[in-house]
Amino acid sequence: MSTKDYQDLNNVVLLNSFEIDKKRYRVFYxxxxxxxxxxxxxxxxxxxxxHDVISVNYPKRKNSSTTPSPQHPAFNSSPSINSVEIQNNSSNNVEDFRCFTINYAKRCIDPKVQDVGSGSSKKxxxxxxxxxxxSITLHNNxxxxxxxxxxxxxxxxxxxKRPRKLLLFINPYGGKKNALQLYEKYAKPIFQMxxxxxxxxxxxxxxxxxxxxxxxHLDQYDGIACSGGDGTFSELFNGLIYRKMINEHSSSLENNEQLNIDFDNIQTPDIPCGIIPAGSTDTIAYCMHGTTDVKTCxxxxxxxxxxxLDISSISTERGLIKFYAxxxxxxxxxxxxFENDDYRFLGPRRYEYVGFKKVVMNRGYDVELMLLQEPESNSPQGNENSNVCDNEQETKCYENCSIxxxxxTYNNNNTPEIKRDGESEEKYKRITGKFFMVNSANISCACERSPSGFSPYCHLGDGYIHLVLVRHGSLFQNIKLLLxxxxxxxxxxxxPFVELYKTKKFYFKALNSNSEGSLTDSTQPISVGPSRYTSVWNCDGEVVQDTDVVVRSHRQLLTVYRRGAINEEAVESSRGCCCC
Incomplete structure (x- = not known):
């Protein structure tokens, strides 16, 4: 479409009277x-x-193809308004039509308010x-x-700019193993509409x-998505990022040269991606949308x-291991x-069983971390609190987030980021101790089981990792934490036993009886699974055996389909209360 056509569409003004649900309305665009x-x-x-309108359709003949009507479970059903079935194409003779239907999406801001002609259910x-x-049907003679x-x-x-041709991967074995049923029941009719x-x-x-x-060959698609859990989505975006890196270094690979990754200049994949939650916890979908509701996603x-969406990488001296979200x-x-796979027959309940088992065991691990500090323009050199998260000054990540x-090219203090040529200019904060849990959160990690997550103020696109360190203590302390x-x-x-830090990069080393010293003078041997002295990494639900790693944040490395959550507390307070 030409620029002139776009300008003409932006200047469109429509005003007419229509009959909606047997009442006269003025309709204006x-x-x-x-x-x-x-x-x-x-x-x-x-x-x-x-932007919230999904499609505009003529009514279809009673004997035409079986396109889902608003009575389908993917829609809010109501027998009163949409007796006219929907036609997804406009191939019929326009001369016969005296009405058309507008299908649009809307947030459930106030479930008590019924939209005129919307077909809202009583639930x-x-x-x-x-x-x-x-959906709303407009009549005019x-x-x-x-x-x-x-x-x-x-x-x-x-x-x-919407996906017209979408590639969708379905994992029928993840979570409750109902991804195929969810696609047939909800996704397919909405995509058709x-x-x-x-x-x-x-x-x-x-x-x-x-x-x-x-x-x-992805050139024919303008969107890619998956139906599954966090692990399924991890496979998808890891493939997209690796694909982009290989394409960027195709000349080197043709000469049988090793792929050298510049972690500061990894390019964003060209195609946006989405997720239809069908896993056990669906943490990524919950943080992206504020819900794991399938229809919403x-x-x-x-x-x-x-x-x-920020994506972080975990690597060793030998190279990149994988990316995580x-x-x-x-x-x-x-x-x-590490132990979950032994209890897959329990389904999602295995997390509760194995989790309780590990809480009772109450193991602690000696580790050393080196956190990258902000440049001197943002935090004074040697300031011990430069990486500490102050939740009183933090804001949560919502729709149209200003951060x-x-x-x-700018950081959270509205100052230009300083480009560093070498590691010598980077300043690090050293943390050591015995920890029950070390979490590097790329997002808040909230889900239905944990509404606030590990770090409620972790943003989805600010380029920072939130490190949540839980010091080893008593069994009672662990129970308090989980509650x-x-x-x-x-x-x-x-x-007091939980420490929260914010950084863009950190080094991690497991300290045990087989390895003494610091990050700068020894290499941790790889152990097969957790031992008395070392654990393993849980990377988006997958096990990583390497213990000595480097974790980096890559700001907005992935483009995802999302609008963002809204502040429920603000919405509730704006409604006010009536004591009459």
Whole structure:
């Protein structure tokens, strides 16, 4: 579409009267906003941004193809308004139509409010971050008005940057093993409504998604997604990033040269990706959207709005191990990940069983960490508190986050980032001790079981890792920690045995009886699984045996389909209360 066509669409103004649910309404479109209100009252005014409109359809003949109607489980069903079934294409004779249907998505801000013609169900939507699809049918006896509205809105929707051809991987073995059923019940009808051409690949083995992403021709797709848990999503974005790195160094690989990774200049993959949660905890989806609601995550994919997501890497002296999106954890969570596979027959319950077992064992591990400090322009050299997170001054990551929206060339203090030519200019903070758990959080790691997560103030796109260090102590201390993680109130950093740091890079070394000294004068031997002295790393649910590692944050390395969560407390307070 030419620039002139875009300008013409931006200047479009539509105003006509329609019948909606047997009542007369004024319907108005301008400045990317669709508004309808009763002709004799302004109290029923509804305003929808065009970016939240999914599709515009003519009604279909009763004997036409089986496209899902609003009575499908993916929609809010109501028999009163949408007796007209929806047609996804406009191949029928326009002369016969005296109505058209607008399908749009909306947050469940107030579950008690019923939209006119929206087909809202009587069931309340408890999470305000959940989205639902609504539909409204507009009637007018003038067929030319119907055609003008339908064609104009369709052109505007087609001009938006949305996935038209999507590659979707489905892992039928993860979590509750219901990814295929979720696709058929929810994803397929929504993709059909949005006119998204979906190519589905069902994975049959671990790391198959990674291999396929590396091998597939992706030029024909403008979006890629997966249905599964955090491990499935990890396979997907690791494949995308590795693919990008190999393409960037194709000339070196053709000459049989080793792939040398410049960790400061890893390029962002060209294709955005999304996730349809079907795992056990679905931490990544929860942090991205504020919910693990399947319909919500699908809606964000079809609406096509994207943001950058931080991805961190874990590596050794030998090279890169992998990238992760949620957390890499040593100690308690590492021990759980290592033993989990032995209890897969328990399903998601295995996490509770193995977790309780490891809490009772209460192992502690001697470690040493070296945290990269901020440049001198941001924190004085030698300042011991330069990496400490002050939660009183921190803000949580919500939709349109001002911190994550800063350009990549600026840090959180609005000052330009200093480019460093060598490690000699980098200043490090040394931390040693015996720890029950060491977590390097790339996101808050919140989920339905832990609403606040390890670090509630960890942002999704600011380029920082939050290190959560839990000192080894008593069994009672560990129980207090886990109860606080499961609570909606407070956070674990309130406890004196929990330390929270923020950094862009850190070195880690496990200290044990077989290896003494510091990071600078010895190399930790690789052990097979946890021992009395060493643990393993839990990297997005996968086990990493290497103990001595380097972890780096790569700001907004991945482009994902998401709108972002909203502040539930602010919404609740804005509603106010009535004591009448």
């Amino acid at each position: 301008n400045n990317d906003t669709l508004i309808w209100e009763k002709e004799k009252s302004n109290k029923s005014k509804i305003s929808i941004p065009i 309340s939507c408890h999470n305000i971050n959940n989205w639902r699809i609504h 003038d067929k030319y008005i119907i055609k003008e509205w339908h064609d104009t809105l369709s052109k505007i929707l087609n001009s938006l 949005a006119n998204v051409d979906v190519s589905v690949i069902i994975s049959q083995r671990p790391n198959q998604i990674f291999d396929l992403v590396m091998q597939q 699908i809606i964000h994919i079809v609406l096509g709005q994207t943001t950058g 949620s957390v890499v954890a040593y100690g308690y969570l590492g021990d759980i990940a 994550c929206s800063k350009p990549k 606080k993680l499961a609570s909606k109130k407070g956070q674990i950093s309130e406890y």
